[in-house]
Ligand code: KG4
């Protein structure tokens with residue numbers, strides 16, 4: 001047993017999941033998530049609706065996390081929250097709730113960077129990577145290659161200059177008439193299709209950066225031209241189109257990751273974020289890991305997508321580092337590391 005007693009309640013409200021978790025001496029006890037289904041019919045997250053849903057969900061989610069952990073709020077050592085990056089209105093709900101709760105209980109407040117937390121999700125369960133390692137963070141809002149030197153010492157060495165890869169999946173899915181979020185659907189149809197049928201040229205970028213907006217436009221023009229010739233083109237070729245899109249996006253992700261691993265001479269490779277659920281990415285990583293002698297780490301799926309468990313884990317390390325926030329802290333939609 002550690003010779004300290006740290007119990008933290010953590011909140012996550014950066015996008016469209018309202019989540020609360022309790023971490024007890026570095027062990028994440030639970031991870032309560034309320035997913036907002038209100039956005040589905042709009043084909044994407046509507047910021048105003050997200051804030052309203054966070055307001056409705058936050059009290060029940062926090063109550064459930066506390067009840068489920070068997071920890072009374074009077075036993076808490078600190079309250080943690082996602083300060084950014086994310087949607088301003090959404091972040092404000094978690095930020096103000098955490099501030100009032102910390103003030104009311106007279107305990108410290110810990111701000112957490114959402115992207116740093118995605119990476120620290122690797123320390124919730126075993127096996128855990130050793131420092132230094134590289135983390136590919138792939139979500140609906142971000143695509144980054146991060147050099148992780150220590151729990152709270154990270155450097156972005158490559159990132160997208162425009163769209164995130166999850167966005168590229170979702171926007172491609174929308175063009176194909178699939179519902180939101182389309183990433184998992186592209187994955188599903190891709191597993192039945194031929195990935196070499198429609199070669200989409202990948203966008204070349206200097207260094208370790210990515211760009212996904214060109215691919216999106218390429219797919220749009222491709223579909224427009226094919227639909228002019230055959231208005232049933234999508235229906236008749238859906239599996240092959242999805243497999244080809246997925247292969248292009250996954251290859252782009254993996255090529256830069258390979259380049260980064262060589263450049264930094266690192267073979268501990270971690271993946272985080274919602275897109276890490278993608279079967280093409282998982283298979284591609286496995287193949288590359290065998291060839292390049294990598295050790296690959298992917299957290300359990302509930303800790304890959306947005307969740308407060310990862311915020312709680314990050315907060316634990318910040319507590320140990322005496323890194324607290326004042327009551328003046330405010331949400332930071334474009335927060336950097
Ligand atoms: O990390 P996340 O849950 O939320 C943030 O954006 O922060 O990631 C959501 C993204 C969406 O773009 C979704 O389409 C994508 O992850 N995604 C997938 C798969 N599962 C989720 N993309 C491709 N294949 C999947 N299996």
Ligand code: ZN
Nearest residue numbers: 118139305306
């Ligand atoms: Zn996220």
